Amino acid sequence: MGTNSAVDLMEFSSEVHFSGVYMNDIEQRNAGTEQPTTSATDMNKQPFVIGVAGGAASGKTSVCDMIIQQLHDQRVVLVNQDSFYHNLTEEELIRVQDYNFDHPEAFDTEHLLRVMDKLKCGQAVDIPKYDFKGCKSGVFPARRVNLADVIILEGILVFHDPRVRALMNMKIFVDTDADIRLARRIKRDTADNARDIGAVLDQYSKFVKPAFDDFILPTKKYADIIIPRGRDNHVAIDLIVQHIRTKLGQHDLCKIHPNLYVIQSTFQIRGMHTLIRDSQTTKHDFIFYSDRLIRLVVEHGLGHLPFTEKQVFTPTGSVYSGVDFCKRLCGVSIIRSGESMENALRACCKGIKIGKILIHREGDNGQQLIYEKLPKDISDRHVLLLDPILGTGNSAVQAISLLLKKGVPESNIIFLNLISAPQGVHEVCKSFPRIKIVTSDIDIGLNEDFRVIPGMGEFGDRYFGTDDDQQEVLPSQ
Numbered sequence: 001m002g003t004n005s006a007v008d009l010m011e012f013s014s015e016v017h018f019s020g021v022y023m024n025d026i027e028q029r030n031a032g033t034e035q036p037t038t039s040a041t042d043m044n045k046q047p048f049v050i051g052v053a054g055g056a057a058s059g060k061t062s063v064c065d066m067i068i069q070q071l072h073d074q075r076v077v078l079v080n081q082d083s084f085y086h087n088l089t090e091e092e093l094i095r096v097q098d099y100n101f102d103h104p105e106a107f108d109t110e111h112l113l114r115v116m117d118k119l120k121c122g123q124a125v126d127i128p129k130y131d132f133k134g135c136k137s138g139v140f141p142a143r144r145v146n147l148a149d150v151i152i153l154e155g156i157l158v159f160h161d162p163r164v165r166a167l168m169n170m171k172i173f174v175d176t177d178a179d180i181r182l183a184r185r186i187k188r189d190t191a192d193n194a195r196d197i198g199a200v201l202d203q204y205s206k207f208v209k210p211a212f213d214d215f216i217l218p219t220k221k222y223a224d225i226i227i228p229r230g231r232d233n234h235v236a237i238d239l240i241v242q243h244i245r246t247k248l249g250q251h252d253l254c255k256i257h258p259n260l261y262v263i264q265s266t267f268q269i270r271g272m273h274t275l276i277r278d279s280q281t282t283k284h285d286f287i288f289y290s291d292r293l294i295r296l297v298v299e300h301g302l303g304h305l306p307f308t309e310k311q312v313f314t315p316t317g318s319v320y321s322g323v324d325f326c327k328r329l330c331g332v333s334i335i336r337s338g339e340s341m342e343n344a345l346r347a348c349c350k351g352i353k354i355g356k357i358l359i360h361r362e363g364d365n366g367q368q369l370i371y372e373k374l375p376k377d378i379s380d381r382h383v384l385l386l387d388p389i390l391g392t393g394n395s396a397v398q399a400i401s402l403l404l405k406k407g408v409p410e411s412n413i414i415f416l417n418l419i420s421a422p423q424g425v426h427e428v429c430k431s432f433p434r435i436k437i438v439t440s441d442i443d444i445g446l447n448e449d450f451r452v453i454p455g456m457g458e459f460g461d462r463y464f465g466t467d468d469d470q471q472e473v474l475p476s477q
């Protein structure tokens, strides 16, 4: 969505309040002092930095979690200002009830700035984890974070220091009534942090409320977006995510190509992707987790086949109204990587016929069909085309062209893969608007060698063990 339409939507929405600033102004105001906005397709550009401020227990962390969930296909790093609390001296610890954790000086802002500077330049950093119960850092291991497309910096006072504000491309203030914040705080501090309710209320009246009035509320004026009702404000969160995507140059591909289906990202799926993309993953694990993901993609793809309604009698003598699978199916694997997907297809579709296509890939421009073996009656079948990676789209276009030449209707082809580059998706969908693509992830793009990034390397070599780097694990005697 373009900037103007985002603004239109926002103006019509009573849910989001913009503090007199239009979306275009976010960048204009940031220009000069701050970093330009980024496009994740350009590896040299810096991440998009979002600041999220608001009173304690206003719902900042919950809003960030929602944004992160919706940006599931981006590398997002969340940095909490809490991680940069100064450690208390022995003396301060003894009289912790007199310590003001809501004052700007409670934070080591110099440390925060160093970490943010490194992260913005794409360097790995260690972010301390703060122990609220013990009021100290260093108890838990620090979190190592790497390259990010989006950095979210969250905390009560992240808008207080002008140097920290200057790092931000977008500033969000979570606006929640004081009574709700207090109620949540009492619940959180007594339950999670095992504090006494009297002490919580004392801290609130002595430090938390005055600091909110003196330091936090005055920073609301710096916000580009003010969100009432925190994580429940789905309209605001959707608009924020859309804006971030626009700034990253990553339009929602599924909206552009309605025949592209990306399977719902869960932490299980992201975990499996993390493993298969990790260059250190063993061949054994690579195969295991690739197979799990392939199975999910295959099952999802089968869900796009036509069906007929069918009624059966259950052992209780009742009627169950269900559906009958489409039986005229055929798999076609693009040699060699596509062959890794055949087992999953066979496991789901008993006795399925599987054809093969070999395309010679040279420099990724001049594709050449070398070999094909397809069932004779393929034109009567729905075809599940198998290739784990959709990169430039050249091989897929060649393979699909062959299938069309053999008489397979375009709408009868479902292309299944594990990762797709946006370029490949555009290429295939532009050439064949009626075929369906089912994938488990959309990557950032292609590098100068036409390889998908971040990608997972040469899938066939890793799956079939022909990458020379891998140690061979022989069965034990």
Ligand SMILES: Nc1ncnc2c1ncn2[C@@H]1O[C@H](COP(=O)(O)OP(=O)(O)O)[C@@H](O)[C@H]1O
Pocket (backbone or CB within 6 Å): 054, 055, 056, 057, 058, 059, 060, 061, 062, 063, 184, 188, 229, 230, 231, 232
């Ligand atoms: N909209 C909401 N409705 C109900 N509870 C919420 C809502 N938003 C946050 N909470 C709860 O309130 C507490 C504080 O929220 P959190 O997001 O951690 O706030 P902050 O990071 O601003 O301190 C958490 O226990 C969270 O689950």
Ligand SMILES: Nc1ccn([C@@H]2O[C@H](COP(=O)(O)O)[C@@H](O)[C@H]2O)c(=O)n1
Pocket (backbone or CB within 6 Å): 055, 056, 057, 058, 060, 061, 082, 085, 101, 102, 131, 132, 133, 134, 135, 136, 155, 156, 208
């Ligand atoms: N040892 C500490 C450190 C901080 N606090 C309180 O936490 C609040 C900030 O965290 P949010 O997630 O709510 O932003 C702040 O109000 C501090 O008073 C604490 O109680 N003990």
Ligand SMILES: [Mg+2]
Pocket (backbone or CB within 6 Å): 060, 061
């Ligand atoms: Mg929080």
